[in-house]
Amino acid sequence: MITLAHYIILGAILFAIGIFGVITRRNAIGILMSLELIFNAVNINMVAFSRFLTPEGAYGELFTIFIITVAAAESVLGLAIILAIYRKRQVLNADEMNLMKW
Amino acid sequence: MVELILFYAFAGVIIFSAMLMVLSRNIFHSALFLAVTLLGVAALFAMMGSFFIAGIQVLLYIGAVVVLTIFVINLTKQVIGQDAPQVNEHVIPAIITSLLAACLIILAVLKTDWGTRIAQSVAQTELTDNTALIGRQLLTNFVIPFEVVSVLLLAALIGAIAIVSRDKEAEK
Numbered sequence: 063m064i065t066l067a068h069y070i071i072l073g074a075i076l077f078a079i080g081i082f083g084v085i086t087r088r089n090a091i092g093i094l095m096s097l098e099l100i101f102n103a104v105n106i107n108m109v110a111f112s113r114f115l116t117p118e119g120a121y122g123e124l125f126t127i128f129i130i131t132v133a134a135a136e137s138v139l140g141l142a143i144i145l146a147i148y149r150k151r152q153v154l155n156a157d158e159m160n161l162m163k164w
Numbered sequence: 165m166v167e168l169i170l171f172y173a174f175a176g177v178i179i180f181s182a183m184l185m186v187l188s189r190n191i192f193h194s195a196l197f198l199a200v201t202l203l204g205v206a207a208l209f210a211m212m213g214s215f216f217i218a219g220i221q222v223l224l225y226i227g228a229v230v231v232l233t234i235f236v237i238n239l240t241k242q243v244i245g246q247d248a249p250q251v252n253e254h255v256i257p258a259i260i261t262s263l264l265a266a267c268l269i270i271l272a273v274l275k276t277d278w279g280t281r282i283a284q285s286v287a288q289t290e291l292t293d294n295t296a297l298i299g300r301q302l303l304t305n306f307v308i309p310f311e312v313v314s315v316l317l318l319a320a321l322i323g324a325i326a327i328v329s330r331d332k333e334a335e336k
Contacts, residue, residue: 077265082186123214123217137229
């Protein structure tokens, strides 16, 4: 039988993979994609909590909708910033974007 | 029994493709593996009975975010070489950090007493579609967050256009 713990452990593993990707990726687009993994781990947890603990209100599902919307907005803005930096300075790696580093 | 097999199959697909996405040397392959991961998560949502969220996941994540990412990858193709090293020097701290985070969450989950409500799990109660409930909640209890999120989307739209088109005006 699948319990709530199964879903939360899967979410934790996906979260850890996302953290690993955010820290180790050199490419800024790769960092944004790893961020999407972290959002999805949170979404799995939200839907599982809603389904197992409060099925009468669907609160977790509502928050999942808001998280997906905010993630889409964040992804659009991040990609726009990456594209603008690429046009100006022809770099794409996060460790070469050191314009504001003292 | 079928539920168990399906859960482990989808979990395997999700974890395997997420690992491939993080470790792949080619950023374009990474984007494709990200699409596979998101599809597996959508299948899990459908397994939990949230059909509306599963549809939103496919439409918004795979249809919009991954396609947009692939567009940006193709627009910046010259820099992204086929064999560029994609991993920086922080591999060991990253492994330690992510393993610690995962162990912490898993330990906390296994040690928590979830109460009696978990006894009646999804398998026993029949899966009912809660799309109507979500719609009713969005227009009654959650109407203010709904409006705020729509304003946020409008701001993101205008901001993205402003950021990307700025240096084109400077050239003229």
